[in-house]
Amino acid sequence: xxxxxxxxxxxxxxxxxxxSAFADLSFSGNLAGDNDVKLFxxxxxxxxxxxLRTWSYxxxxxxxxxxxxxxxxxxxVSLFFGSGNPAILxxxxxxxxxxxxxxxxxxxxxxxxxxxxxxxxxxxxxLTQFANFAIGPTLGDGFLDAGILDFDGRTxxxxxxxxxxxxxxxxxxxxxxxxxxxxxxxxATRRFGSGVKPPRRESP
Amino acid sequence: xxxxRKVLRSWMQPxxxxxxxxxxxxxxxxxxREALAILNEPCADNTDTYAWxxxxxxxxxxxxxNFNPLHEPxxxxxxxxxxxxxxxxxHVAMGTSLADKYVYRVEFKNTLxxxxxxxxxxxxxxxxxxxxxxxxxxxxxxxxxxxxxxRPIQIDEMDPTRTTVLANDVAVLPNNHGPQTDRLVxxxxxxxxxxxxxxxxxxxxxYDQTFVDRFxxxxxxxxxxxxxxxxxxxxxxxxGIFDLVNLxxxxxxxxPGARRPPGKDVFTGFNVFSIAIExxxxxxxxxxxxxxxxxxxxxxxxxxxVYSTINRQRIQTVDATNxxxxxxxxxxxxQVGRNALPLFNAGLVGTQRQTLYLxxxxxHDVTNFGADILFPVLVRDAEALGIYRALGVPAATVTTLKxxxxxxxxxxxxxxxxxxSDGSTGDVITLDAAIDSSFPNGRRLGGGTAPNRNxxxxxxxxxxxxxxxxxxxGLAKGVEVNDKDYLPRFPFLAPAHQGLLQGHGxxxxxxxxxxxxx
Numbered sequence: 001x002x003x004x005x006x007x008x009x010x011x012x013x014x015x016x017x018x019x020s021a022f023a024d025l026s027f028s029g030n031l032a033g034d035n036d037v038k039l040f041x042x043x044x045x046x047x048x049x050x051x052l053r054t055w056s057y058x059x060x061x062x063x064x065x066x067x068x069x070x071x072x073x074x075x076x077v078s079l080f081f082g083s084g085n086p087a088i089l090x091x092x093x094x095x096x097x098x099x100x101x102x103x104x105x106x107x108x109x110x111x112x113x114x115x116x117x118x119x120x121x122x123x124x125x126x127l128t129q130f131a132n133f134a135i136g137p138t139l140g141d142g143f144l145d146a147g148i149l150d151f152d153g154r155t156x157x158x159x160x161x162x163x164x165x166x167x168x169x170x171x172x173x174x175x176x177x178x179x180x181x182x183x184x185x186x187x188a189t190r191r192f193g194s195g196v197k198p199p200r201r202e203s204p
Numbered sequence: 205x206x207x208x209r210k211v212l213r214s215w216m217q218p219x220x221x222x223x224x225x226x227x228x229x230x231x232x233x234x235x236x237r238e239a240l241a242i243l244n245e246p247c248a249d250n251t252d253t254y255a256w257x258x259x260x261x262x263x264x265x266x267x268x269x270n271f272n273p274l275h276e277p278x279x280x281x282x283x284x285x286x287x288x289x290x291x292x293x294x295h296v297a298m299g300t301s302l303a304d305k306y307v308y309r310v311e312f313k314n315t316l317x318x319x320x321x322x323x324x325x326x327x328x329x330x331x332x333x334x335x336x337x338x339x340x341x342x343x344x345x346x347x348x349x350x351x352x353x354x355r356p357i358q359i360d361e362m363d364p365t366r367t368t369v370l371a372n373d374v375a376v377l378p379n380n381h382g383p384q385t386d387r388l389v390x391x392x393x394x395x396x397x398x399x400x401x402x403x404x405x406x407x408x409x410x411y412d413q414t415f416v417d418r419f420x421x422x423x424x425x426x427x428x429x430x431x432x433x434x435x436x437x438x439x440x441x442x443x444g445i446f447d448l449v450n451l452x453x454x455x456x457x458x459x460p461g462a463r464r465p466p467g468k469d470v471f472t473g474f475n476v477f478s479i480a481i482e483x484x485x486x487x488x489x490x491x492x493x494x495x496x497x498x499x500x501x502x503x504x505x506x507x508x509x510v511y512s513t514i515n516r517q518r519i520q521t522v523d524a525t526n527x528x529x530x531x532x533x534x535x536x537x538x539q540v541g542r543n544a545l546p547l548f549n550a551g552l553v554g555t556q557r558q559t560l561y562l563x564x565x566x567x568h569d570v571t572n573f574g575a576d577i578l579f580p581v582l583v584r585d586a587e588a589l590g591i592y593r594a595l596g597v598p599a600a601t602v603t604t605l606k607x608x609x610x611x612x613x614x615x616x617x618x619x620x621x622x623x624x625s626d627g628s629t630g631d632v633i634t635l636d637a638a639i640d641s642s643f644p645n646g647r648r649l650g651g652g653t654a655p656n657r658n659x660x661x662x663x664x665x666x667x668x669x670x671x672x673x674x675x676x677x678g679l680a681k682g683v684e685v686n687d688k689d690y691l692p693r694f695p696f697l698a699p700a701h702q703g704l705l706q707g708h709g710x711x712x713x714x715x716x717x718x719x720x721x722x
Contacts, residue, residue, distance in 0.1 A: 047354065078536070081356065081358065081359055088358050088359060088362060089358065089535070089536050090356045090358050090359075090536065091356070091536050092518060092535060092536045115356070117354055118356070119353075119354065119355045131519070133518060133519045133534060133535045134534075134535060134536070135535065136534065136535055136536055137358070144519065144521075144534060
């Protein structure tokens with residue numbers, strides 16, 4: 001039963017967010033569980049700089065001009081090149097340099113990941129709670145399932161900006177939802193279907 | 205007035221010209237344990253980087269990086285071993301750009317096959333032994349060349365047209381433990397036990413250059429590589445430097461207020477882990493080096509921009525089943541160590557930014573560390589310590605030395621028309637492949653006027669440049685010779701100090717006082 005519930009939670013959490021054609025994308029919501037993974041996708045038509053930034057730990061005003069409350073969990077953003085299981089893990093950030101300090105804890109735990117001169121193509125962003133890092137080298141390798149219990153006493157709220165310069169992002173094709181549904185099924189099956197975690201890659 | 209003080213009178217002469225002419229002041233400098241973040245991670249502590257071309261023909265590029273320093277030769281059950289789970293990379297950019305053009309990556313893999321638990325009949329050797337060299341464990345490495353595009357390196361790694369394995373599963377040079385290991389493990393000579401009554405097998409080492417050369421491996425691109433334990437080739441009188449720049453009087457023109465000489469090299473007798481690679485220049489300039497053999501002082505087309513990094517996966521979790529590291533890696537690969545010009549992080553970058561230096565690429569150095577270079581803290585410290593007053597340096601000169609110091613940037617850019625902006629200027633070794641290398645045009649190991657001398661004393665050049673505004677001022681010459689002779693050919697590094705009879709040790713009689721006598 002517990003396994004079934006975890007699988008259900010994971011499947012719900014992996015549902016992708018919609019993608020728009022705006023240069024700056026702002027999303028917000030709540031994780032369904034400590035090891036929930038939110039996936040976002042965007043495409044670049046030419047070489048661009050991309051910034052991923054969260055606001056939910058210390059609060060602030062996101063790119064859409066919305067005031068984001070402080071108090072959310074400690075977030076991680078991971079950037080993948082491509083989509084679906086084969087997407088290649090490029091970079092990740094837990095605590096960004098220069099992000100605001102949460103007045104309640106005194107910590108600056110929001111994520112800030114700046115990637116320069118990314119080539120045209122499709123990208124996937126994963127938003128997770130610390131320490132649920134992507135295992136890599138691909139999205140299909142999954143995540144550590146090491147999110148802090150009960151969000152470490154904070155809320156499940158998250159807020160993410162995806163900022164792009166030098167390129168006009170394009171909407172992803174309508175098949176994206178299907179593709180990610182496939183990913184959800186694949187990941188859920190791999191993790192929970194057999195009751196055994198897939199083997200992780202050894203460090204070289 | 206001493207000759208040094210005369211030289212100091214002429215501070216702030218045209219710096220670029222002086223920097224390029226700073227040949228003949230000989231030694232070097234480095235970054236041993238210089239940043240807070242590196243103290244916990246010796247495998248990521250790269251201390252020195254060298255890059256230079258084959259003199260005369262310029263048909264080879266020699267790259268050396270040292271890391272995991274200060275190994276006492278005789279110390280530790282497992283000696284000095286290759287670090288698994290790290291990527292050691294030489295980055296080569298070209299022209300005015302700091303964007304990688306080539307990356308030469310070395311990854312180490314140690315294996316130790318577990319055996320059954322000990323028993324009276326357990327044969328010698330294997331994992332039940334106490335020392336690595338008896339376990340039968342292996343240390344090998346993989347060498348990869350990545351031709352970089354403007355895409356993230358992870359994408360190039362997946363592209364077989366850009367990523368080439370130059371060598372795989374080739375052996376790492378083993379440690380120089382001592383005479384018994386030489387015979388029983390390396391098979392370098394006949395062994396006689398204690399019961400022979402002959403101590404030769406316990407006193408006379410056989411680990412020599414011929415043995416070391418057996419671990420030089422050919423690369424598929426026509427180059428060569430060797431990696432393992434070597435003598436730390438760096439030398440500097442650091443006995444007092446970290447006591448708030450407590451230099452001896454020989455380093456400061458004999459001023460009476462300085463501590464008494466001699467300077468002492470604190471790296472004497474220590475080993476380090478080194479990687480030395482020889483790269484055919486056609487690998488980098490397939491159609492030949494532009495204007496090879498001719499110095500064109502305004503050119504940038506034959507410039508190489510070299511630095512080294514150490515990388516590991518972001519997440520390291522404790523894994524008791526991993527015999528070698530006790531860790532399991534996951535996540536993206538992150539840079540945790542960096543080195544290029546000697547003394548950059550140790551002598552220019554402020555403590556609060558030294559970790560940032562290790563974790564960032566040089567293409568953002570202008571933004572991240574520009575102020576550290578333009579306004580060197582060493583000058584302000586030297587003034588506070590009374591060095592300038594003791595030397596009779598005019599106050600106006602000191603004010604000039606405090607910055608902005610465009611001259612330092614001009615010097616490390618070889619006076620070439622390289623934009624002083626992110627992506628073009630940063631901590632890299634810039635070398636002109638069309639001409640012979642001589643620091644700051646490249647950095648060569650050895651090649652000095654004696655077998656244990658470097659071509660240029662980069663310590664003195666850089667500290668003089670920073671503090672005196674004149675690379676030829678002769679400050680901080682310290683110890684100018686190595687404790688072992690360099691090799692006059694690849695891999696240039698001297699063999700490791702032997703654990704038994706070299707390195708350090710004492711009989712501890714009599715004991716030493718808590719406050720030493722000067």
